[in-house]
Amino acid sequence: MTNRYFSINKSMALGLVLLLFATSCRKEPLEIQNPNTRACNSYSEQFEAIWQGIDHTYTLWSHDTINWDARYVKYKPIFESFDQNGVDSATYVNTWKEFTYGFIDHHMAIVLWNPVHKFLVGISPSRNDYGHPSGYKEQVDALKLQPGISNLVEYNGSNSKYTKSIFCLLPGKTADKHIAYLRFSDFELGSTDSIPNEVLLPFKAFYGDSIGLGILNGAADRADVESIIIDLRANPGGSIININHLILSLAQNPYHYGYSRYKEGLGRLDYTGWMPVQFPLPKYHLSSPKPIVVLADINSASCAEMSTQILRDAMGATVIGERTMGATCSLLPSTDVAFDLFYSGCFGDYKIYKEKKPTHPDQFAYYVYSSTYDIVLKDYTSLEGKGVQPDIEVLFDLNSLNAGRDNQLDRALQFLRTGN
Amino acid sequence: MKKQHLSALLLASFLLLMPLALQAQEAAATDQEAPAATQPSKHFSFGVLGGLDRNYHIIDMSYMDAYSYTPFAPGKSYGLQLGYSPWKWLTFRLDGVMLDKNYYRDHTLTNYGGFYPDTTTNQYLNVPLVVMLNVGNTVRLHLFGGVYGGYWLSSHRKGRTMAVFGSPEYDVDVDLDSPLSQRRDNRKDFGYTYGAGLSAIFAKMIELGVEIRWYYGIYDIQKEYMTNLNPRYNTTMVLQAGLNFWL
Numbered sequence: 001m002t003n004r005y006f007s008i009n010k011s012m013a014l015g016l017v018l019l020l021f022a023t024s025c026r027k028e029p030l031e032i033q034n035p036n037t038r039a040c041n042s043y044s045e046q047f048e049a050i051w052q053g054i055d056h057t058y059t060l061w062s063h064d065t066i067n068w069d070a071r072y073v074k075y076k077p078i079f080e081s082f083d084q085n086g087v088d089s090a091t092y093v094n095t096w097k098e099f100t101y102g103f104i105d106h107h108m109a110i111v112l113w114n115p116v117h118k119f120l121v122g123i124s125p126s127r128n129d130y131g132h133p134s135g136y137k138e139q140v141d142a143l144k145l146q147p148g149i150s151n152l153v154e155y156n157g158s159n160s161k162y163t164k165s166i167f168c169l170l171p172g173k174t175a176d177k178h179i180a181y182l183r184f185s186d187f188e189l190g191s192t193d194s195i196p197n198e199v200l201l202p203f204k205a206f207y208g209d210s211i212g213l214g215i216l217n218g219a220a221d222r223a224d225v226e227s228i229i230i231d232l233r234a235n236p237g238g239s240i241i242n243i244n245h246l247i248l249s250l251a252q253n254p255y256h257y258g259y260s261r262y263k264e265g266l267g268r269l270d271y272t273g274w275m276p277v278q279f280p281l282p283k284y285h286l287s288s289p290k291p292i293v294v295l296a297d298i299n300s301a302s303c304a305e306m307s308t309q310i311l312r313d314a315m316g317a318t319v320i321g322e323r324t325m326g327a328t329c330s331l332l333p334s335t336d337v338a339f340d341l342f343y344s345g346c347f348g349d350y351k352i353y354k355e356k357k358p359t360h361p362d363q364f365a366y367y368v369y370s371s372t373y374d375i376v377l378k379d380y381t382s383l384e385g386k387g388v389q390p391d392i393e394v395l396f397d398l399n400s401l402n403a404g405r406d407n408q409l410d411r412a413l414q415f416l417r418t419g420n
Numbered sequence: 421m422k423k424q425h426l427s428a429l430l431l432a433s434f435l436l437l438m439p440l441a442l443q444a445q446e447a448a449a450t451d452q453e454a455p456a457a458t459q460p461s462k463h464f465s466f467g468v469l470g471g472l473d474r475n476y477h478i479i480d481m482s483y484m485d486a487y488s489y490t491p492f493a494p495g496k497s498y499g500l501q502l503g504y505s506p507w508k509w510l511t512f513r514l515d516g517v518m519l520d521k522n523y524y525r526d527h528t529l530t531n532y533g534g535f536y537p538d539t540t541t542n543q544y545l546n547v548p549l550v551v552m553l554n555v556g557n558t559v560r561l562h563l564f565g566g567v568y569g570g571y572w573l574s575s576h577r578k579g580r581t582m583a584v585f586g587s588p589e590y591d592v593d594v595d596l597d598s599p600l601s602q603r604r605d606n607r608k609d610f611g612y613t614y615g616a617g618l619s620a621i622f623a624k625m626i627e628l629g630v631e632i633r634w635y636y637g638i639y640d641i642q643k644e645y646m647t648n649l650n651p652r653y654n655t656t657m658v659l660q661a662g663l664n665f666w667l
Binding site: 025026027028029030032033034052055056062068069072257260264265266267268269270271272273275276277278330340341342343373 | 478479481482483484486527532577581583584585587638640642645646647648649650651653
């Protein structure tokens with residue numbers, strides 16, 4: 001009897017131990033706040049919100065090499081010391097720059113507001129080891145000095161709301177042939193129905209009257225136009241839907257660019273599957289292929305880079321100039337709508353982005369601008385941080401431009417006229 | 421009570437009840453004349469088993485409440501079993517089982533009228549080792565508990581996603597050997613297994629049985645590649661039949 005009682009007690013004790021063991025073997029889920037709506041009342045809360053928000057929503061963790069966990073360990077005590085001891089604005093800004101430096105996402109920008117210093121701070125965390133001024137005005141001035149230039153049509157951006165653009169014809173290989181040249185400052189053309197006609201004149205000269213549908217009776221498809229230059233230098237991109245009629249109208253077939261995906265979970269590597277990125281052929285397009293040169297430089301970004309890649313890969317264009325910026329992914333900035341759709345990319349106070357002021361000026365606020373979709377080429381290689389490499393490299397030369405000579409355009413003209 | 425705690429409670433209950441059952445067995449033996457059949461005898465068995473399973477994917481999506489995970493249509497389970505019974509009331513059993521751990525997910529955008537469901541089917545090799553308590557003679561009741569090890573063999577996803585640039589449909593094999601998957605996915609599985617079954621013995625050597633079993637994974641299906649990682653687990657319920665041959 002005694003032995004049996006002892007045996008029962010020992011087994012029950014073992015069972016209780018195993019019960020505790022079993023219930024404690026699975027980790028509990030973390031307590032995570034929504035970074036899009038999180039309220040912050042201190043430097044350290046602002047730090048915590050942005051660190052955690054990027055941790056869960058940044059789309060390019062599969063490409064990036066930043067040790068984000070180590071950054072947390074290093075900088076959390078620093079921001080906590082700001083809460084205790086205060087901080088001057090210069091130190092605040094420099095600390096944020098150091099903390100966020102080096103992301104591969106070349107769209108990324110972080111805008112901060114704190115109720116102590118009361119001004120918006122903008123930070124671009126991506127690594128950029130090469131850069132130069134835009135050069136747009138100087139390059140346009142040099143273009144106008146090209147011998148034999150004709151049919152010049154320009155909208156010079158007198159209303160900054162609209163896209164600047166310029167079209168002209170330049171002499172081709174022979175006296176009766178021309179090179180059609182088109183440059184536009186961004187991909188924000190939007191619906192052409194609501195844009196003043198003077199803004200559209202350069203586009204209409206190149207594409208024709210139905211620019212929203214492609215090339216119809218425009219100069220690009222004329223028989224005397226033997227080749228085309230599309231100048232995307234200093235073009236920061238814009239809305240991807242503009243690529244369809246502005247760029248794909250130069251093709252003869254629909255185009256499979258590559259693949260895209262976005263985040264679908266809180267883990268850094270929780271992605272959707274890869275989805276094909278397809279561009280349909282516009283209703284009106286070039287009737288037959290023509291030699292095309294794309295002028296691009298380090299300030300060509302986003303849609304401009306994608307267009308450079310499309311023109312080369314789909315239409316055999318030659319890229320002349322410099323490598324592009326390397327901001328080749330895509331994003332939806334409107335966090336009041338897009339965050340609940342994708343949980344990726346941009347998050348924070350959308351009013352900071354739209355109106356350049358926070359919703360609650362008495363709180364610590366932020367807006368993080370970052371890619372919503374990861375986009376790669378057909379072979380799954382990423383151009384993020386690398387850009388599109390030129391076929392013929394010609395570096396920006398401000399001295400040459402100030403002397404009235406655009407060395408990059410000259411090289412493009414030489415290539416189209418001589419084949420070399 | 422959370423499902424995983426309920427499962428663990430069942431395991432603990434079995435372990436608590438086991439000694440009482442053992443005592444009952446011993447008491448029954450001592451109260452009767454000891455026939456030759458109750459003499460300790462070592463028996464080996466081998467057999468096959470197969471059935472259906474239902475997997476619960478345990479995941480906390482926090483503020484990402486447009487996503488929800490639920491069990492998918494029944495998965496399948498099939499495999500082999502080996503047993504060793506030093507005494508009639510006790511069996512050690514080792515199985516090798518191919519097991520589905522599937523789940524269904526939908527991404528519902530209530531405010532925008534979008535609905536994007538998909539299913540993920542996962543196949544695992546599970547090797548459970550259990551201690552079985554057997555009660556009865558020709559018709560037997562079994563209670564068992566133990567541990568299992570496993571390996572994630574393959575994964576397939578099919579469904580619709582909110583696509584921006586092209587078709588929303590996809591039907592793909594997930595490459596578990598890809599660099600991304602190697603960083604993220606924990607292909608090793610481990611946990612507890614427990615359950616109960618009923619069997620009948622024919623001609624002293626053929627045993628036909630059914631059992632209900634739970635696999636309670638305690639390994640996160642993700643590697644610890646980030647500090648702030650929300651864990652994900654599988655709890656799989658299996659209803660299976662087995663055919664055993666006793667040597």
